[in-house]
Amino acid sequence: MRIRDGFEVYWREPGASQVGLDPRCAVLLEDLTEGEQQVLEALGRDVDRAALLTLANAHSVRTAEVDVLLERLRVAGVLLEESTVAGDPDARYWQVAAAAGIEPPGSRLDRVIQICGVDQLGLRIAVILAQAGIGSVLLQDRSRVRPEDVGAGLFRPGDVGVNRAEVGRAVLRAAAPKVGVSVPARTRPDLVVVVDHGVVDPVPLRVLMREDVAHLPVLVRELDVVVGPLVRPGLGVCLRCVDLYRCESDPRWPAVATQAATRPPSGVETSLGWSGAALAAGQILAVLDGRPAAVEGAEMALTAWDPIPVVRHWQVHPECGCAPAALGVSPDTPPQTAKGGHR
Ligand SMILES: [Zn+2]
Incomplete structure (x- = not known):
């Protein structure tokens, strides 16, 4: 899993990070422990669940807390459950737009x-x-x-x-x-x-x-x-x-x-x-x-x-x-x- 293509994880201050920059699609996460911020950083690149939990454990973050964090990202539409090959810029753009509530276009191949x-x-x-x-x-x-x-x-x-x-x-x-x-x-x-x-x-x-x-x-x-x-x-x-x-x-x-x-x-x-x-x-x-x-x-x-x-x-x-x-x-x-x- 990882943060969706087109989004980056940014550290704001101790306890607060954000995913993305544009307010229409960015997700602000506050009240995080330092360990949760580390987990979030790790999600900026491909990572499987086992490796993520190992990292969390090393930073005293419990599995339940990781799951809460993942759910917040999932609900915001910025979490990719499976690692994928990075799309082209157009595909990536529309994925980000989807997180902002814009319906992404379907296939244009038959047009x-x-x-x-x-x-x-x-x-x-x-x-x-x-x-x-x-x-x-x-x-x-x-x-x-x-x-x-x-x-x-x-x-x-x-x-x-x-x-x-x-x-x-x-x-x-x-x-x-x-x-x-x-x-x-x-x-x-x-x-x-x-x-x-x-x-x-x-x-x-x-x-x-x-x-x-x-x-x-x-x-x-x-x-x-x-x-x-x-x-x-x-x-x-x-x-x-x-x-x-x-x-x-x-x-x-x-x-x-x-x-x-x-x-x-x-x-x-x-x-x-x-x-x-x-x-x-x-x-x-x-x-x-x-x-x-x-x-x-x-x-x-x-x-x-x-x-x-x-x-x-x-x-x-x-x-x-x-x-x-x-x-x-x-x-x-x-x-x-x-x-x-x-x-
Ligand atoms: Zn006419």
Whole structure:
């Protein structure tokens, strides 16, 4: 047995020790004898019960007192009954989080994520997801690596001109050798991530809506990266809803959006490219793991100068027709609250 991976035992003062540092998961143990503190220290590494009791006996700690101490650690969720091989940092993190009351994610190996738009940002999202244990990360992009895809990213100068998805798959395999980069035909992704610049291309979105596939837009704009809203077809806001609100606040928006859709991408600012990818990947993992996700019915806009994303909530537009049930269940919140969106 031993203290759970990710936790350390700390001596505070005579009679008091603690396990862990973060108050959300740390355990403070007081009124300990010096011998009990020694027993606790011993549990910081693998030790079997016989050796632990021998040590306790040498420090005048009775077996019953050892058992009380072990029970306190067990109840706090920081005691591993059996020695285990140390997990990877992700597994260790979620074990510690479990002691703080957070439900750890189940296996992500059977999860399938598709990323449409493998620019610098899209590839970073893919790598994070692959390294976080998503079983299959599919890359879809017919365009070629552009000079602005290179930089503080994963595409190298020699990749310019080569198909983005092809290079991206090689990067994924190198970063996470166990990740699947292809799946049998007609496999339905758990979530499709649509990475776009300027405006989100509505054409592939219609297909996703028709085929009832959940999707998350990640949009690079002039000043920010916008993640969300998460679209669960038929259950809440869709991106056409967002567009309809935009048209209400700017009647000429369709003309401008049509032009923006054809303009070439302009790349993404370096720090924003990383923070935007991390934000998106964190939300995707939350959705897949079943934790509350901030992008449920909302978008998060992140700039390079403000580390806190601006969250804007969206509701189903009454004229969209995408989720009539959602309109009926939220009569208290008028759709006008979403007007003035800048998407
Ligand atoms: Zn809609």
